[in-house]
Amino acid sequence: MENKGKLRAPVSQKPLVIEKPVDPSYIGGTISIEINEKKVTVPLGTTILDACKMNGITVPTLCHHEDLCVAGVCRVCVVEVEGMRTLQASCAYPITSPIKIKTSTPSVRKARRHIIDLMLSEHYGECYSCLRNGKCELQYLAKEYGVDNFTFGHVEAPRYELDESSYSVIRDMSKCVLCKRCVRTCIDLQEVGVLESVERGHNTRISTFLDKPLLDVICINCGQCINRCPTAALRANDPSDEIWAAIDDPAKHVVIQTAPSPRAAICEEFAMEAGHSLTKELNTALRRIGFDKVFDTNTTADLTIFEEGTELVLRLYKAIVQKEPVALPQFTSCSPGWVKFLEHYYPEQIDNLSTAKSPQQMFGALIKTFYAEKAGVKPEDIVSVAVMPCSAKKYECNRPEMNDSGYKDVDYGLTTRELARMIKEAGINLPEMPKSDFDSPFGEASGAGLIFGATGGVMEAAIRSIYEFITGNKTEDAFANANVTPVRGFEGIKYVELPLGEKFGPVPDVIKHLVPNWDWLKGVTLKVAVAHGTANAKKIMDDIKAGGKFSECHFIEFMACPGGCLGGGGQPIPTTPEIRKKRAQAIYSEDESLQVRKAHDNPNVVKLYEEFFTDGPCGHKSHKLLHTHYVKRGRYIA
Amino acid sequence: MEKKNREGSVIFSPYIKGESIIKAVSLKREDILFELRESKLKGRGGAGFPTATKWTLVAAASAEEKYVVCNADEGEPGTFKDRVLLLEYPELVFDGMVIAGYVIGAKLGIVYLRGEYEYMLKSLEDYLETMRKENLLGKNICGKVDFNFDIKIRLGSGAYVCGEETALIESLEGNRGEARNRPPYPVNTGFMGKPTTVNNVETFASVAHIVIKGGSWYCKHGTDKSTGSKLFSVSGDCDKPGVYELPWGTKISELLKLVEAKDTKAVQVGGASGICIPKSQFERIFGYEDAATGGSIMIFNESRNMLHVLKNFMEFFVEESCGQCTPCRIGNVKLLEGVEMLERHEYTFGYINKLKELGKTMQLSSKCGLGQSSPNAFLSILENFKEEIFNNGGNNGK
Structure with a gap:
């Protein structure tokens, strides 16, 4: 990640990030050092921690996180450096001279144990009643480094009140060990800046602006802080008890839609290595838990391509042919974290957001209308659950405008982690489940919908369809195997130009009533961009404000989370660049294994337009159910 | 600002405003650094880092911008000597800062003034204004072409930790006062990421005298390992508390006698972060080699628990x-x-x-x-x- 290797001690609202030379080629050369009396050579500027890792020596860490800038505050990683009076935090010490390091001396071991003891003395709660039992980094440290009692006591009552105001993130500061990963995530990684240390000394705690509840500050609900919290001080707002109750209620018809990213990551919750999709095993498990129907969110991802793609065409038509003022570039609106980020930080640009709902909310509206009718179930009896890699989806489904079906379109957003717990509670070992398909009437979706889970996926899915719609050629003609690789990968911002050429195909039937032909696109080069993580989004937005190259884009995909949905705030913990890469591989290889890989080839979606949205994409009915509006929130909240 | 009649062989010795600047600009930077090295002056805030080394590192760092920071956050319990220097001897402190600017190649010096010293802000700023009028600050100082330097004063907000130089820099930048990881050190990556020298008020005052009288003169005071003199802020159970200038090497017992302390049980040397010395060790000396201190001396008599x-x-x-x-x-x-x-x-x-x-x-x-x-x-x-x-x-x- 961008912040990796940046060295800055404390965190603050306006961080001055001091570069340290991580790239050895930057200053060049290597340096010989000694670790535990063994001579090794490392690139100049490597931290002691990385040097140890490279040489197979484990140094415990807590505040350190691969995605984040250096803090050096927990002090668990201290080591001895010969000639230095004090122990050095190995995560924060860049090697620039031929030092001699010792990682396990009596004073180092004692210091580590003391530090863990001290953290435990203030860490409220019991391991066995904790959500993170078995997945807690503090618990792990205590176990690995010889802590067998509370040497310095143990706090007996919670020090702080629980903040349960947010639909997405619950803050239990009594469990906080002040590693400040959340602060660094919020300020440096995401550049949202909702969390910061307040007060000092023993009263130091992580808080929000004026100590307001999380719901009332400009939190975008991305949940990246949860993914990086070493303890259970931050967790998602878990609706699984309500969902169990609905499942147990015979009068309720409980349906679940599953997004592409959870299925690519849930294996990690079942002691498997990252990078294995368990799509069809998950379908079976969900039925065994008691869900009445299991649907694929990719269906409405395909639908999103129709709606958002048509909207783009209409905007371009308006701008190029009708010469009317229209907000361009069009921004994607699938990521509720990004949407809220824009509403807070760039409210003047909400017109650029596609009015198309996210796949989750489209599905919600469809389930309580189209599906209810088709299945003969009363919409008020349906409980609609969405399994998402995302904590912001919990907030999204609770937005007051999300009731176009006449009911709350999606009742509960459930994270990957929460679903994994439900599966375990039901006594199911997910990886051993037999495979089964999604339920009709939506069935299986396209690979285009699937890749929504990775950064660049929405753009790739859009290109696979728009390119064919406009040019009449196959995507495969332009991109081998229909893999639009220029928009793939974890680069923070991707920019692609796509010349549309001179020859066009016929306008497809489904949008024929909207544009007569494609001739007006002659000579146009489609300019698109992709950003993931709101810090990168900010760069693009500021460039647009300044009239830079991104202001000339036509279409930009934004995802709030690093890596896109697969790195979402509801995904299994831990998260690292390596893990996110593996999840992406799982998604892309599943895409390649599918027969249908383009949204417009999804027969179920085509049928939806024939049977239900008969006036086509962006038509009257689709506008009522599949499109939404946004709120200019601004940054200053009363 | 009225000067009290204070006695001292180095810092409180006679000095004319601006004289060290006038001399400094006629010298080469290396010559000043040489004298400083000769003087073996160590940081007077308490940590005792050799001032010449620090300045040499900043002078050697290649950067367009560099900064001089005066640590006037005097927050160690029991110390109040910087207050006396700033109130009664501002010429020594500010002249020392200008010399630092000249030596390291900085254009701006910042005084980080303890929040509780706000009352002296106005008079200090007035003083800086007179220096500007006298061309001791500003452009082409004392006729030295291209030597431009000015001093600003910033107020702290009462956090003790901001006396730690990297926390001080964070605070100056508008951030929460928290210490940075070191390395990198402020000499390379200081204020706004630029090479910065942070020195104590008393260090700058010492420099002004060293430039005038030379490093070897300075070494005549104090001990081998602790050259020069030190300002002591004496408080607690004694009849004559106050600020004293004494050469390093003075015995604790000598100081106790001077300040007329009776029935002394313990002396806390170096403030709250220092060490507590019992009667049996009163023959120890003040100095970096023995009882080091940034100046705070607290005396406790037999009645204290x-x-x-x-x-x-x-x-x-x-x-x-x-x-x-x-x-x-x-x-x-x-x-x-x-x-x-x-x-x-x-x-x-x-x-x-x-x-x-x-x-x-x-x-x-x-x-x-x-x-x-x-x-x-x-x-x-x-x-x-x-x-x-x-x-x-x-x-x-x-």
Whole structure:
């Protein structure tokens, strides 16, 4: 990640990030050092921690996180450096001279144990009643480094009140060990800046602006802080008890839609290595838990391509042919974290957001209308659950405008982690489940919908369809195997130009009533961009404000989370660049294994337009159910 | 600003405003650094880093912008000598800063003034204005072409940790006052990421004299390892508290006599973060080689309860820890709890020994000087006043 290797001690609202030379080629050369009396050579500027890792020596860490800038505050990683009076935090010490390091001396071991003891003395709660039992980094440290009692006591009552105001993130500061990963995530990684240390000394705690509840500050609900919290001080707002109750209620018809990213990551919750999709095993498990129907969110991802793609065409038509003022570039609106980020930080640009709902909310509206009718179930009896890699989806489904079906379109957003717990509670070992398909009437979706889970996926899915719609050629003609690789990968911002050429195909039937032909696109080069993580989004937005190259884009995909949905705030913990890469591989290889890989080839979606949205994409009915509006929130909240 | 009649062989010796600047600009930077090296001047804030080394590093750093920062956050309990310098001898401090600017190649000097000293802000700014009028600040200072330097004053907000140079820099930048990781050091990556020298008020004042009178003259004062003189802020149980200039090497007993202290039981040298010295060690000398101090001397007579003294210090650290790193944030709380256990006679020797070990861990593993020195009082008082503490009221530990 961008912040990796940046060295800055404390965190603050306006961080001055001091570069340290991580790239050895930057200053060049290597340096010989000694670790535990063994001579090794490392690139100049490597931290002691990385040097140890490279040489197979484990140094415990807590505040350190691969995605984040250096803090050096927990002090668990201290080591001895010969000639230095004090122990050095190995995560924060860049090697620039031929030092001699010792990682396990009596004073180092004692210091580590003391530090863990001290953290435990203030860490409220019991391991066995904790959500993170078995997945807690503090618990792990205590176990690995010889802590067998509370040497310095143990706090007996919670020090702080629980903040349960947010639909997405619950803050239990009594469990906080002040590693400040959340602060660094919020300020440096995401550049949202909702969390910061307040007060000092023993009263130091992580808080929000004026100590307001999380719901009332400009939190975008991305949940990246949860993914990086070493303890259970931050967790998602878990609706699984309500969902169990609905499942147990015979009068309720409980349906679940599953997004592409959870299925690519849930294996990690079942002691498997990252990078294995368990799509069809998950379908079976969900039925065994008691869900009445299991649907694929990719269906409405395909639908999103129709709606958002048509909207783009209409905007371009308006701008190029009708010469009317229209907000361009069009921004994607699938990521509720990004949407809220824009509403807070760039409210003047909400017109650029596609009015198309996210796949989750489209599905919600469809389930309580189209599906209810088709299945003969009363919409008020349906409980609609969405399994998402995302904590912001919990907030999204609770937005007051999300009731176009006449009911709350999606009742509960459930994270990957929460679903994994439900599966375990039901006594199911997910990886051993037999495979089964999604339920009709939506069935299986396209690979285009699937890749929504990775950064660049929405753009790739859009290109696979728009390119064919406009040019009449196959995507495969332009991109081998229909893999639009220029928009793939974890680069923070991707920019692609796509010349549309001179020859066009016929306008497809489904949008024929909207544009007569494609001739007006002659000579146009489609300019698109992709950003993931709101810090990168900010760069693009500021460039647009300044009239830079991104202001000339036509279409930009934004995802709030690093890596896109697969790195979402509801995904299994831990998260690292390596893990996110593996999840992406799982998604892309599943895409390649599918027969249908383009949204417009999804027969179920085509049928939806024939049977239900008969006036086509962006038509009257689709506008009522599949499109939404946004709120200019601004940054200053009363 | 009225000068009191103060005696002293170095800092309080006669000095004419601006004279060191006029001399400095006629010299080469290397010559000034040479004199500084000769003087063996060490940082007067307490840490004792050689000033010449620090300035040489900043002077050698290649950067367009560099900064001189004067640490006037005088927050160590029991120290008030910087206040006297700023109020009565601003010419020494500011001239020293201008010389630093000349030597390292900075255009701006910043005084980080303790928040509680706000009352002197106006007079200091007026003083800087007169310096500008006299061309001791501003462009082409004292006729030296292209030597442009100005001084600004910034107020602190009352956090003790901001006396730590990297926390001070963070605070100057508008951030929360928390120490940075080192390395990199401010000499390379300081204020706004630029090479910066942060020196104590008294260090700058010493430099002004060294430039005029030379390094070898300076070395004639003090001891081999601790050259020159030191300002002592003396408070507590004595008849003549106040600021004294004494050469390094002065014995504790000599100082006690000078300030007319009677029935002295203990002397806390170096403020809350310093060490507590019992009567049996009063023949020790002040100096970097023995009882080092940034200037704070607190005298306790026989009527004082050393456990109360210690409790006061520990309460101070619990409150003033920035809360960033674990050993300091929680460790100090545990040490304070230990003191309270001793007060209530509810302790075991086993636990007190564990706390002593914890104190050593805090010294070794805290992120900055605050946490590293906060157990000093605990460790030295428990060591030097065992009898009194553990036999307190005839109650032995349980």
